[in-house]
Amino acid sequence: xxxxxxxxxxxxxxxxxxAEASKFITVVKEVxxxxxxxxxxxxxxxxxxxxx
Amino acid sequence: MIGYIDKIREVALKLLNExxxxxxxxxxxxxxxxxxxxxxxxxxxDVETLxxxxxxxxxxxxxxxxxxxxxxxxxxxxxxxxxINHLVExxxxxxxxVIIGAPCKGMxxxxxxxxxxxxxxxxxxxxxxxxxxxxxxxxxxxQKVDVLQENCAICNHRNPVVYDELAGDLVEEQTDIDRYxxxxxxxxxxxxxxxxxxxxxxxxxxxxxxxxNACPLCYCPTCFVDESKPQWVGKSNDPxxxxxxxxxxxxxxxxxxxxxxxxxxxxxxxxxxxxFTKKLxxxxxxxxxxxxxxxxxxxxxxxxxxxxxxxxxxK
Amino acid sequence: MSEWEPKILAFLCNWxxxxxxxxxxxxxxxxxxxxxxxxxxxxxxxSPKFVLSAFMNGADGVWVSG
Numbered sequence: 001x002x003x004x005x006x007x008x009x010x011x012x013x014x015x016x017x018x019a020e021a022s023k024f025i026t027v028v029k030e031v032x033x034x035x036x037x038x039x040x041x042x043x044x045x046x047x048x049x050x051x052x
Numbered sequence: 053m054i055g056y057i058d059k060i061r062e063v064a065l066k067l068l069n070e071x072x073x074x075x076x077x078x079x080x081x082x083x084x085x086x087x088x089x090x091x092x093x094x095x096x097x098d099v100e101t102l103x104x105x106x107x108x109x110x111x112x113x114x115x116x117x118x119x120x121x122x123x124x125x126x127x128x129x130x131x132x133x134x135x136i137n138h139l140v141e142x143x144x145x146x147x148x149x150v151i152i153g154a155p156c157k158g159m160x161x162x163x164x165x166x167x168x169x170x171x172x173x174x175x176x177x178x179x180x181x182x183x184x185x186x187x188x189x190x191x192x193x194x195q196k197v198d199v200l201q202e203n204c205a206i207c208n209h210r211n212p213v214v215y216d217e218l219a220g221d222l223v224e225e226q227t228d229i230d231r232y233x234x235x236x237x238x239x240x241x242x243x244x245x246x247x248x249x250x251x252x253x254x255x256x257x258x259x260x261x262x263x264x265n266a267c268p269l270c271y272c273p274t275c276f277v278d279e280s281k282p283q284w285v286g287k288s289n290d291p292x293x294x295x296x297x298x299x300x301x302x303x304x305x306x307x308x309x310x311x312x313x314x315x316x317x318x319x320x321x322x323x324x325x326x327x328f329t330k331k332l333x334x335x336x337x338x339x340x341x342x343x344x345x346x347x348x349x350x351x352x353x354x355x356x357x358x359x360x361x362x363x364x365x366x367k
Numbered sequence: 368m369s370e371w372e373p374k375i376l377a378f379l380c381n382w383x384x385x386x387x388x389x390x391x392x393x394x395x396x397x398x399x400x401x402x403x404x405x406x407x408x409x410x411x412x413x414s415p416k417f418v419l420s421a422f423m424n425g426a427d428g429v430w431v432s433g
Contacts, residue, residue, distance in 0.1 A: 003331050007243060011418060012430040013366050018386025025391055025398045027432070032399040035373040035428030043247055044292055044422040276416055284416045296419045303415045 006043060009034040053157050054178060056219035057104040060126060063152050063217045067124045068096040073150050074121035077112050078102040085176040086162040086185075090115060104219070106178055106196065109159040111312045114268035117143045125149060126219070128156040130203075130312035132212035133345025134268040137308055140348055143271065153215025155223040158196070158204030163322070165199050168192075203313035203326060206231045213346055232334045234327065250295065256321040257294045263325050264301060266318035269308050276300060302328035307336045307352045310345045339364065373427035377402045378417060380410045384432035402430075409433075 012031045016024050064076040080091040080101045088107045092115075093099055104126075112125055113134030123144075127135060132153065138144045160183060166173060171188035178184070183194045197205075206229050211222045238246060261277065264270045277285045277297055285300075286293040309329040316326045336342045339362050340353035353361075379385040385406050391398065403426075407413060410433035421429045 003239065003246065006247075006422070010422075010428045012428070012432075014384075014430070014432045015366060016384040016387045016432050018383055018390065020387050021390035021394055021396060024384060024387035025396050027430075028398045028402060031375060031377075031428065031430045032373065032401045035375055035401075036371075038373075038427070040371065040373070041422060041425070041427045044295070044419070045425055282420075284420055292423055296416075296423065299419065300416055 007038055009038055010041065053155075053220065053223075054105060054180060056154055057102065059217075059219045060104055060152060060154070061099045061102055063219070064093060064099045064102060064124060065096055067150055068093070068099065072122065073124040076102070076124035076126075076152075077115055078126045079104065079108045079110065079112075085173050086160075086165065104154065106158070106160045106183065107162065107176075108154075109162075109201065109313070109317055111266075111268050111314045113138060114266065114314065116149075116268075117271045119144060119148065122148050123150070124152060126152045126154055127212045127215065128154050128159075129207065129209040129211055129213070130156075130310050132214050133209060133310040134312060136213060136345040136348050137269065137310070140350075140352065146348070150217070151212065151215045152217045152219055153212030154219045155211045155221065156204075156207075157210065157223055158200040158207065160196060160199045161201045165194060168194070168199075201313055201317070203311050203316070205229075207311075209310075209343075209346075214348070232330065235331050235334050238327065238331075251291060253323060253327070254291065254294050254298060257289075257298070257323055258321060259289060259294060259297065260320060261297075262318040262320060263315035266314040267301075267305070268312070268314065269305050270301070272304075276304075298325060298328055302332055305329050306332040307340075307342060307354045308344050309333055373401050374403065374425065375401045375428040375430055376421045376426040377404045377430045377432065378407050378410075378413055379404055380433045381406055381408050383410070 014027050016027060060078065064078065067073045067076060074094065076093045078091055078093060079088040081103055082089045086107050088103065088110065090110055090112060091101060093102060111131050111134055112127065113131045116123065116125065116135065116138055132151065135149065135151065139146055165183065165185060169185055169192055171190060173185045173187045175186040181196045183196055183199060185192055208226055208229060208231065210225055238249065241249060264275060285296050309332065311326065311330060311333060313326065316324060319325060336353060342353045379388060388404065410431065413431055418429050
């Protein structure tokens with residue numbers, strides 16, 4: 001993705017076990033924060049007005 | 053390399069006469085100079101149509117998928133690696149194949165020659181390291197090393213990896229080449245530069261899917277671009293759809309691509325599509341020390357799990 | 368609308384993170400509301416086309432979790 005010119009922070013991967021609710025929360029917060037920091041996605045977004 | 057043809061015909065004739073194979077897949081002269089086409093020789097008297105020169109660019113492994121008959125096939129380094137891919141992916145059985153290995157010193161780029169020559173080419177001749185083309189009352193001689201296809205110039209597996217017969221002596225492998233110079237250049241760009249670079253590069257793509265059709269790896273019964281429920285990729289020439297197509301195609305070839313150059317050759321718009329597949333080839337090499345199509349016994353990295361696999365970007 | 372909030376598409380494995388999300392809910396833990404969760408039967412169900420499709424359809428971020 002990065003090679004194509006998409007910010008790395010827009011795509012996250014993680015491992016969370018089903019017993020790790022607190023890790024889940026931490027990761028959610030992390031992911032949300034990093035995407036929020038990047039602002040709205042402008043690349044790769046299809047303009048729906050054009051499609052219809 | 054040009055002397056291979058006698059041996060190729062001899063082996064093909066023997067295989068067909070002894071009924072060891074039902075057909076031999078090789079090259080014959082195309083309708084234009086510097087063009088060859090794949091041919092399927094089924095009768096011993098037809099072996100004379102087989103040819104071999106520096107225009108045998110086509111990857112013949114693309115014609116092997118799901119074949120039931122016994123086949124003799126001519127294989128350059130890259131073709132043989134794609135044959136191994138097929139063996140690993142169970143698209144053909146080794147017992148069905150008689151591989152006629154053709155150690156290869158690189159195939160020439162006919163588009164580059166035509167461009168430099170500037171005239172219609174009527175006649176073509178080659179010696180071991182020189183190419184001569186004639187047409188429009190003039191003639192020009194090229195050094196073969198100057199007009200090699202880009203992927204041949206950086207090839208590090210010129211000798212076939214598997215073979216039953218050899219059409220000539222094994223050639224020396226190139227060792228002092230930098231295979232990934234162009235990839236590193238792109239990797240060094242910042243995020244917007246990359247985006248614009250590919251936007252620009254793909255802007256001429258007409259989505260003819262010739263790259264997919266020429267590729268010996270692309271054999272899905274229904275390609276993701278043709279799926280309609282759900283439709284992953286739109287049919288229009290929306291840049292995002294084009295990008296998705298190239299991006300996903302490259303992903304499908306990750307850990308399998310042998311950099312044979314079939315996709316780039318097939319492209320009517322001369323888009324350097326290998327920049328995508330090569331990047332994933334480089335990643336496979338860097339992360340897993342893997343090069344596709346070298347060993348039929350080994351499973352590819354993306355279909356095995358090892359505890360010490362690298363965790364790229366995992367939380 | 369006050370502040371811009373990102374839309375994040377989360378692909379969660381049925382057996383791992385989806386369970387964690389469930390547990391988090393049952394335990395009444397608080398977390399950001401930006402996720403749109405898609406449950407997948409296993410992380411192995413994940414495909415790059417899901418990710419691209421998500422971005423094309425307007426997701427600001429994608430999170431895959433096993």
